[in-house]
Amino acid sequence: MSRITVENVTRRYGDVRAVDGVSLDVAHGDFLVLLGPSGCGKSTLLRMIAGLVSPSDGRVLVDGNDVTEAPARDRDLAMVFQSYALYPHLTVERNIGFPLRARKQRKADIRRRVAEVADILDLGALLDRRPRALSGGQRQRVALGRALVRDPGAFLMDEPLSNLDAQLRTATRTEITELHRRLGRTFVYVTHDQVEAMTMATSVAVLNRGRLEQLGTPTEVYDTPASAFVAGFLGSPPMNLLDAEIVSRDGRLHAVAEGVDVPLGLDHPSHEGEQVRRPAILGVRPEHLSLRPAADAGPAPEAGGVPNGSAPNGSAPNGGAPNGGAPAATLRGSVRSIENLGSEEIAHCRVGAAEVAVRARRPAGFTVGEAVVLTVRPEHTHLFDRESGRRLVWQPDRDPQVPAARVPVAT
Amino acid sequence: MSGMFVEVAPPTLPAPIVAPAAAGGRGRTARRLARRLGRGVVPYLYLVPALGMLIVWIYRPLVETANYSFYSWNLSPTQPATPVGWHNYHRLFTLPELGGSVWRTLLMIIGLLPFTIVIPVVVGLLSREVRGRARSIYQALIFLPFLVAPVASAAVWQWLLSPRTGAVNRATGSSVNWFHERWPALIAITGITGWHVLGFAVVVVAAGLASINGDYAEAASVDGASRWQITRWLTLPLLSPTLVFLVLATALLFAPQWTFPLIDTLTQGGPVDATTNVYYLLWEYGIQSFDAGLASAAGVVFFLGFGLVAAVLLWISERVTIHDD
Numbered sequence A: 001m002s003r004i005t006v007e008n009v010t011r012r013y014g015d016v017r018a019v020d021g022v023s024l025d026v027a028h029g030d031f032l033v034l035l036g037p038s039g040c041g042k043s044t045l046l047r048m049i050a051g052l053v054s055p056s057d058g059r060v061l062v063d064g065n066d067v068t069e070a071p072a073r074d075r076d077l078a079m080v081f082q083s084y085a086l087y088p089h090l091t092v093e094r095n096i097g098f099p100l101r102a103r104k105q106r107k108a109d110i111r112r113r114v115a116e117v118a119d120i121l122d123l124g125a126l127l128d129r130r131p132r133a134l135s136g137g138q139r140q141r142v143a144l145g146r147a148l149v150r151d152p153g154a155f156l157m158d159e160p161l162s163n164l165d166a167q168l169r170t171a172t173r174t175e176i177t178e179l180h181r182r183l184g185r186t187f188v189y190v191t192h193d194q195v196e197a198m199t200m201a202t203s204v205a206v207l208n209r210g211r212l213e214q215l216g217t218p219t220e221v222y223d224t225p226a227s228a229f230v231a232g233f234l235g236s237p238p239m240n241l242l243d244a245e246i247v248s249r250d251g252r253l254h255a256v257a258e259g260v261d262v263p264l265g266l267d268h269p270s271h272e273g274e275q276v277r278r279p280a281i282l283g284v285r286p287e288h289l290s291l292r293p294a295a296d297a298g299p300a301p302e303a304g305g306v307p308n309g310s311a312p313n314g315s316a317p318n319g320g321a322p323n324g325g326a327p328a329a330t331l332r333g334s335v336r337s338i339e340n341l342g343s344e345e346i347a348h349c350r351v352g353a354a355e356v357a358v359r360a361r362r363p364a365g366f367t368v369g370e371a372v373v374l375t376v377r378p379e380h381t382h383l384f385d386r387e388s389g390r391r392l393v394w395q396p397d398r399d400p401q402v403p404a405a406r407v408p409v410a411t
Numbered sequence B: 001m002s003g004m005f006v007e008v009a010p011p012t013l014p015a016p017i018v019a020p021a022a023a024g025g026r027g028r029t030a031r032r033l034a035r036r037l038g039r040g041v042v043p044y045l046y047l048v049p050a051l052g053m054l055i056v057w058i059y060r061p062l063v064e065t066a067n068y069s070f071y072s073w074n075l076s077p078t079q080p081a082t083p084v085g086w087h088n089y090h091r092l093f094t095l096p097e098l099g100g101s102v103w104r105t106l107l108m109i110i111g112l113l114p115f116t117i118v119i120p121v122v123v124g125l126l127s128r129e130v131r132g133r134a135r136s137i138y139q140a141l142i143f144l145p146f147l148v149a150p151v152a153s154a155a156v157w158q159w160l161l162s163p164r165t166g167a168v169n170r171a172t173g174s175s176v177n178w179f180h181e182r183w184p185a186l187i188a189i190t191g192i193t194g195w196h197v198l199g200f201a202v203v204v205v206a207a208g209l210a211s212i213n214g215d216y217a218e219a220a221s222v223d224g225a226s227r228w229q230i231t232r233w234l235t236l237p238l239l240s241p242t243l244v245f246l247v248l249a250t251a252l253l254f255a256p257q258w259t260f261p262l263i264d265t266l267t268q269g270g271p272v273d274a275t276t277n278v279y280y281l282l283w284e285y286g287i288q289s290f291d292a293g294l295a296s297a298a299g300v301v302f303f304l305g306f307g308l309v310a311a312v313l314l315w316i317s318e319r320v321t322i323h324d325d
């Protein structure tokens, strides 16, 4: 039983803050993935939980007990290292049995328990080998076996699959998920692979430069990224991010940029002399854009017609404005290159000064250089603050007398 | 409807390019052969200087030594060497001092092991936490005696260990006459040699410890092992190649050879042969008494003997050590 709580933890190396004020609460049985680019502090955070690195600030709690000062061996956690750290002079059997041996268990008990674990991981035939006589995948299993052998409160894993080839990685991913389901233990899993994060996690913590950008389920993190960083990190290709400005036009809000006009489906009755101009970042996922040739002018009929609640994020409903539905947003540009992914293709288009990727089912029938119009439904657009990068949500005014003059920042 | 299915052919190599030089004739082939031969020879040409040095300075003297061991000769260029068969070997093995000198060599090896293994390992384990500049300074300080010429240190130690005025006796209040009593002399020679090589061994052990991947100790501590368990079960086994190297160096280099300048300047093998090890014996009989035949025979025997010791130690090390890869 382990619930892991990280409270406002910071780790400094000289002037560098490897981890900067991160707070997490991992409930018992959760599968938390720490996700982020290289050097964002994932390993450092995990090692602080494990007790291998001590925080410069903040606390680490296991089941409500403050273990910040406790050595690693007293935390009842198991860790799988990225390098596996199998003891090179010990056989597979003794490697797996090591945690029990360190706890001075009886030889017969150790032998029995190792046999059980070897059975689960299909290592029975390898027990007498030394690590160097194992393949990468087998080493990975032994490392997993060493963690499993003593039924710890929680499993910590630092990119355990990064040394495996694509096929083995997929297989092992499924196995670890299965293991988590069966054991019901808490897992904290470090990766920079978003596919692992999306498929394995019950919750994902996205880190950037030591800071926690967002904590949520894989769906939340993908569908409503809390910052431009998260939006640009997840997805392949990731979300298109364009510098845009929010303006009000005919009483409605639009995000506009060169070649871009995206009605946001938000009413904003303008008063004399009042002009809204707010710099922002417009985000659209490649799969939410549809392509048509520029010659085929006119609004796309299927893209409009969202009567209500078509705010940039679905969770903040529009202030009940009875607008007849926002017209489809359009981006005008030209195709620069096309990538064939087999089932789909990615068209990279130039819109104004920005590069926009579009995911389309094959054959999309476009050629490089062709002028195109990209359309997107307003509810599939995301807005982020230009300065802070945080997500912008529309907050309707409480008092209907006062018109909304600002788009507030929600963090 | 008429028609048929046709298999898609697997990709094939493009048609081989026919060598246009096929009609080039014999001169061409010969030249190509010469070029290939030349290419084969070149690597060996690079090795020639090194091989030449080895042959001139190592193998030729070795063969000559083996040769002289079957002659009686007093090293004088004017005297002819007379063949005596196995006589030199017979004399060597019936030397009364031989057994004693081998034994004392063994004692010196055992006496040196604390300096080359035990203290360096303890110091290395304890000083792992020292980092940065402090570590470099400390290692430089401890390495320093290794750089002092043995004859110079012999002079200093002679003064330190002098019976009445020496700092050692004054500090301990003893009246041991270090270089003129049997056991104290052996202990002094071994101790001074140990003082010499200690820094070297400490640095070697520190390097060995530094080369052990820190992940192992971290993994073990998460696995619940105590510091002592980690040391016993991981650090020392992983350090074993380094330790075998140090045992080898002690047995083949430090105990028989590094003691020599100290013995020669401080005790001359005495008192009553108490500090005569095999190398000093070789020196006494061969060089000092101008008996080239006996010295050569001893040289050959020691060469084979130490070779055997080295082979056994290496064999053991192959068995017990793990190379971390």
Ligand SMILES: Nc1ncnc2c1ncn2[C@@H]1O[C@H](COP(=O)(O)OP(=O)(O)OP(=O)(O)O)[C@@H](O)[C@H]1O
Pocket: A013, A016, A017, A018, A036, A037, A038, A039, A040, A041, A042, A043, A044, A045, A192
């Ligand atoms: N011992 C250390 N001394 C100084 N800086 C360190 C140390 N360990 C980590 N850092 C710095 O802290 C930051 C975070 O490192 P960390 O290893 O946690 O990254 P990571 O997210 O695990 O990256 P990766 O995906 O490449 O493993 C990096 O900028 C790194 O340079």
Ligand SMILES: [Mg+2]
Pocket: A042, A043, A044, A158
């Ligand atoms: Mg890492």
